Amino acid sequence: MPELPEVEVVRAGLERHVVGRTVERVEVLHPRPVRRDPGGPEGFAAALSGRVIEGARRRGKYLWLPLDGGDALLGHLGMSGQMLVQPRDAAPERHLRVRMVLDGPRELRFVDQRMFGGLSMSPGGAELPPEIAHIARDPIDPAFDDAEFVARLRRRTSGVKRLLLDQGLVSGVGNIYADESLWRSRLHGERPGDGLTRAQAWELLGHVRAVMGEALAQGGTSFDALYVNVNGQSGYFDRSLDAYGQEGRPCRRCGTPIRRVAFMNRSSFFCGVCQPVPRRRRVRPATAAVPD
DNA sequence: CACCTCTCCTGCAGGC
DNA sequence: TGCCTGCAGGAGAGGT
Incomplete structure (x- = not known):
């Protein structure tokens, strides 16, 4: 159940470990996490393969990786999503949904038990994916008004x-x-x-x-650590x-x-004492129309 | 638009 | 032991 701080930690980890890498090959192991992709599992894999990851950004709980050519890989962790950077030969996680093999010895993995989250390609979304243009900034964002x-x-x-x-x-x-x-x-x-x-x-x-x-x-x-992890154990359960x-x-x-x-x-x-339940909103008396 | 409800999904806890 | 129900919850879809 990552909330914003956890998502920001994932973003920072991605920035450190995958920016500059090329996605060599993509394997979609379950269709649901890419359900929002217009091209379906095959289109998603084809569009992402061969692209260079140029950044790691965040708006609210959405993450996106700007790619060469101006598109972006957009992601949301939902309730139980994880982004892991693992050695290629590491054993697959129980809920591994998408593998993105990178140049070099590692791969990016999207692991999600409940699959509320997902990944999709966002054409032209490098600067800000249009799919999330309606999402407000968060209070930690310096540009929050x-x-x-x-x-x-x-x-x-x-x-x-x-x-x-x-x-x-x-x-x-x-x-x-x-x-x-x-x-x-x-x-x-x-x-x-x-x-x-x-x-x-x-x-x-x-x-x-x-x-x-x-x-x-x-x-x-x-x-x-080398791999980026969000498993619900971090942060707020310790608080x-x-x-x-x-x-x-x-x-x-x-x-x-x-x-x-x-x-x-x-x-x-x-x-119930410090935060009293509000009285029902007072019914405003009808305002008499004032003729001009 | 604003507002609200429903829905998706899995694993686990609790009741019987 | 095993079946059933309820619960966790972000955010899109769709109704009013």
Whole structure:
């Protein structure tokens, strides 16, 4: 379950270990991870073979490798995806889905148990794949526009947790970091965006950024190995979480047991005292039409 | 557009 | 022991 810090660690590893290499041959072992490729498994393999990898970039939880000729290899790790740089003769992993044999002794492997993730060729996508042009920048990105985010958040009527998970508004925030940021901000996730004060929205952004930064600082130290790995063990499971997964445990601020509720086919964890459930939005009285 | 729900996929935990 | 159900969850598809 890589969140943004883990994806950034993978990006950095790819930058170090595969940039400058040529993809000599591609083997697609399961069609699902390349389902988004317009050419299907065969087209994907053919289009990628022979290309030189010129970089390793990221937008939110998407990764892409710009290739010679202006195209890109676009990837998403989904829930359980890994990018591994392995010796060619290393034993295949249980959930190995795509092998990309590089010049030199190694190959890039896409391993994914649940196959929510995937790879695809993005024609003309070297600078920014058009498939992900709608994904917002993340709060760690130096070009992230804080004031714009706050303004947009405060115009939306959805609950603020739903908004944090909207990758078009801000990227890189998953269920875990959303719950942690809201706990730190003492905000309930159902509070509508347009019900937040300016100060609350700014504080929330600060906490989102802090949670990500802490995880990034932790995860970034343990991936200096030859192969790049994301297995869910890194980063946030070592951190002590204040809300996510803490059902029944006392809130670290007030001691009240953390609650868990169903939300968007998953769960939300929060402190019912520090993060009170919002009252139902006041029904605005109909404004009388004023004749000109 | 904004908003919301459904869906994809596998492995594991828990109940009986 | 083994079957069944529920759960984890990013983000696209599609409805209103």
